Amino acid sequence: MDANFSVSLSGAGASDPRLRDLAARATARVSRQTGIPMIPRLVQAPNATLNVVVEGRDHKGPQRLGDNERYSLQAADNKIRLSADAPLGVLRGLETFLQLIAPNPPGSVGWSVPPVSIRDEPRFPWRGLSLDVSRHFIPLDSVKRTIDGMAAVKLNVFHWHLSDDQGFRIESRKYPRLQQLGSDGQFYTQAEVKDVIDYARNRGIRVVPEFDIPGHATSWLVAYPALASGKGPYEIVHSRGTVTALIDPTKESTYKFMDGFVGEMAKLFPDEYFHIGGDEVNTREWRQSRRIQSFMRKRHIPNEKALQVYFNARLLKIVTKHGKHMEGWDEILQPNLPKSIVIQSWRGQESLWEAAREGFQGILSAGYYLDLMQPASQHYAIDPLVLPVERRERLLKENKPIPPDLSAGDAKKILGGEAAMWQELATAENLDAKLWPRLAAIAERLWSPRSTTDVDSMYRRLDSTNHWLQWLGLTQVSNLELMRERIAGTVPHAALDKFAEILEPVKGYSRHPQNYSSFTPLNRLVDSIPPESNAAREFNEAVERYLSGADPNPETLTKRLSDWHDNAERILPTLRENSLLEENIPAAEAVVVLCQIGRDAIAARLQNRADAMKPDTSAKLASAVERKGDILIQIAPGVRKLVDALAPRPGAN
């Protein structure tokens, strides 16, 4: 592959607008990957380097669920043929082609694609990312960057969580107070939204908006208090705490408003699906309102759950009237709904399967929450059609029945899944690091066959993926580096990086402090480290290889432990001089202790003397593996294994 790289485009679907600048885009990407300046060259097939054939014409209008994404890719002697039934397949195949470009072997400067013959298509038709832009606003350029990354890993739905208690993030022309009063000035104009939709469409990605109601809706009520169930006054939610503000489902004016609003948004967003949220309804306002309770009695609505069903039924009419299928979280599910709706499950496979058996379509999000800081391997193991091992074990333990797998027919109702990124503890600065590269593992799970489950292989690919995603401008590495530079002060950057490379944020929801607010500084060490430490994972794997005898030489283990140990000892005094880093002194002290225990355990093993370990080892280890503030030291499992592998000391029980 050299500066003469060229593209041909032929076939019935070649005139599709999504392929209009294919040559320019492909060339820019190849140029960026290889570092060879190029100009776009569109030539006649089959004379191009990359010959693209689009066999079929696509339907008119926006991309639809189930649109054909199949492609095949043949490469030989640096001639590439990419063919697809439809334009989407070309976009997917182009990404595969780009991933295959590699430097030549020594003696032959240049780049090439290895000989391959690939036929590829996705397992699931709905592969998405749900992005919360309410808790912290995400500016337009970051949204586009996210879409670039999604396209690179062949995701096809951008689910835009546009409103929540913390902010209403889109311009309404019909109800402008929504953004004027409900957004703190941080929202997208309709022109910007159109720009994002076009941008996504050109990359083969649907954009599904979510307006979460009747709960998670405080920002609406700030602007239009008449919509509220309670008396108010309402303010944009900035602090943490129980939010009880609810839209009032008993007023006709609510449905008039919703009709106007959904009508406006349905025109703006061309996708067939319209997400109305519906999750986590705290019914206090409904219970406390005489007016609402009286309404329920008159209508024989037995409880608040049923009131939400009533609300959803009314909403469904509106959404349908404006030409959309309704989508919502688990809670909206009830038997009377039409089978065209889609349930997004944050609860898990069981509720999803139950819905499928009743004939409803669904997508899985449980297990794919990127804000929980879990390792890629954990997300990769989650399959919409397989009950998670832990869940199965728990059911067995509790003597409960294991739900049977879905029939082939019912399984078709499971459209796929969506990763979700909730933004309570992330901003645009570290969004990329929360998404990437872990999102690529979820994307692969949803694209590749059910049988593709090798975790080591996944991690190897994730490493490359992490590199080439950065060529698209993603900042998961560079921004974290900048964040660490910001807080480094007199601590040498390299030393801070070395310290940080074995740390991870605490998992799940355990970081949220009580006094959390929208304005809590997100400039701490915990914000500047990736969710998953490669160095720690590799160390822990190396420990396993050592203990199993697969790699009997402990020298590199000892060397790593010594490096981390010495480095942590060296930076400890400088942490004390730094207001942003001093909270990490306990973590640094624990690193020193853990590394010392690890080295001692290796020495004891080499001498075959379990009794060489100091008597306070267990206590020290127990303390060192505990969270230090919001940080975990992730070499702890490996060190613990080194200790546990020693025979019990004589005299110990």
Place this chain on the structure above:
Amino acid sequence: MDANFSVSLSGAGASDPRLRDLAARATARVSRQTGIPMIPRLVQAPNATLNVVVEGRDHKGPQRLGDNERYSLQAADNKIRLSADAPLGVLRGLETFLQLIAPNPPGSVGWSVPPVSIRDEPRFPWRGLSLDVSRHFIPLDSVKRTIDGMAAVKLNVFHWHLSDDQGFRIESRKYPRLQQLGSDGQFYTQAEVKDVIDYARNRGIRVVPEFDIPGHATSWLVAYPALASGKGPYEIVHSRGTVTALIDPTKESTYKFMDGFVGEMAKLFPDEYFHIGGDEVNTREWRQSRRIQSFMRKRHIPNEKALQVYFNARLLKIVTKHGKHMEGWDEILQPNLPKSIVIQSWRGQESLWEAAREGFQGILSAGYYLDLMQPASQHYAIDPLVLPVERRERLLKENKPIPPDLSAGDAKKILGGEAAMWQELATAENLDAKLWPRLAAIAERLWSPRSTTDVDSMYRRLDSTNHWLQWLGLTQVSNLELMRERIAGTVPHAALDKFAEILEPVKGYSRHPQNYSSFTPLNRLVDSIPPESNAAREFNEAVERYLSGADPNPETLTKRLSDWHDNAERILPTLRENSLLEENIPAAEAVVVLCQIGRDAIAARLQNRADAMKPDTSAKLASAVERKGDILIQIAPGVRKLVDALAPRPGAN
């Protein structure tokens, strides 16, 4: 400074459109620098954190040369008052304010501005960057990023070199073949140009377009061969070699064309100045054309230089007719021109001063060419009003008169200077690294008093500048890292970085190989290293301190040499496996040799035994300090000093 950061804006000039989103921009920048989520809060003076007072209203219309940039900044107890006579001063002062934000001392998490009282204004009114987008096209987002950086270091002229032999980079609606045939499809639309002009204006930066004629103009002639002096056919210049294509100054149709073109561009670019290039005219086509020679005889034009004068005089009428002052390179200077023109000097202070004495205004670019890969210190030493030391010494040596300093009156004709970045060997990928942080040193030279010349202090500030420029999205660090990742293959990234940290590209024009073309891959190690090695500079400085006795302990010197030595030895085998890195084997071998010699010299010094050096030291040193391909090993000067500082060996001459 916390999440309640707020801005007030008052004074007669507060309604200036450039300050319209001041609160939003200031807040976003403070938020980014501190990592604290913030929303813009515009409050009443003096209750804000940052109270901005714009005393005066500005003139209507585009920013002009000499517009008032003065500001004063008072900070006490985290209340800041920024006042200025005019909006430009606010923009400049805002950058100073942002640079002053720093973390609190330990025990007090947060950020603040130290108590200061600053009155500041620039020394020169014209402080620019001339950016060549013809040799390699620079996309819009990189242009804007460059403007962000320029604003941060208070530069105020973006000189856009829009056409050259290698490409015509702007849409002309009147003469669309210019971009259609002359650009390889790589050009800015007029909408994009307007966007850049607005963007720059909002950051206090003028945009001066350059259309280089009558030489450097092949791309015009590809599109409109009737403009040419020769027969053609003309093609966009992609390979290197002598370019002789010239616009024909003897045809009336040329001037008709120029009238149309300048008219169109004069409307698009609001700045008062219009740069017509005029440099490096190879007159072969004029000499070889009977028609042109006959024209010259008829008009009594004695030679080709005079023919260019004739051309410029005609152009001047056109440029003036369209309401602009003409600007051009040294070559356009001749006595008949009006005093309103501006001469940009690539030749040096002498020609600039000569012009000033004749009453012409001028700006200096000689000494500020960033593509020559010189250290910041060298650019920093260049002053438009001071003859460079080397030049002075050379004149003395040659027994030539030293030009006297300019009188205060004539010195006023020197408006400032412009850094220049020519793009033969850079693309958008490493543009930032070629510009930053060195451009900040030039910006300081043009802003700060003549007496501010402390190089050590400049380098300390450059280091911080390099950090905060990255918060603006500049990629001088991250993109070079990506480039090294691209070529690393099996070489561990950290090891490649360690090897690369003491290397620099060869200087001046010595890299240009004979077979250079627009498509030459720019993906080599030499492309992925900064123009200036901080590690090498610091090593060489440490050597000086050691030899002078200021820092008598050589331990860290030895440690550094050992690290580089061992690292180079370690990666040597992997370089052999890598088609992109194998060319750097001689450099790695030379690093090994140099570090060994350095350690030997320190050991010899400690033993006070110059004769301990191996007899082949001189020869080895001489070879190791030579360029290795396009790379210099920049610890060589320090190592040589260590060796030279040893007393001559007994028996040596």
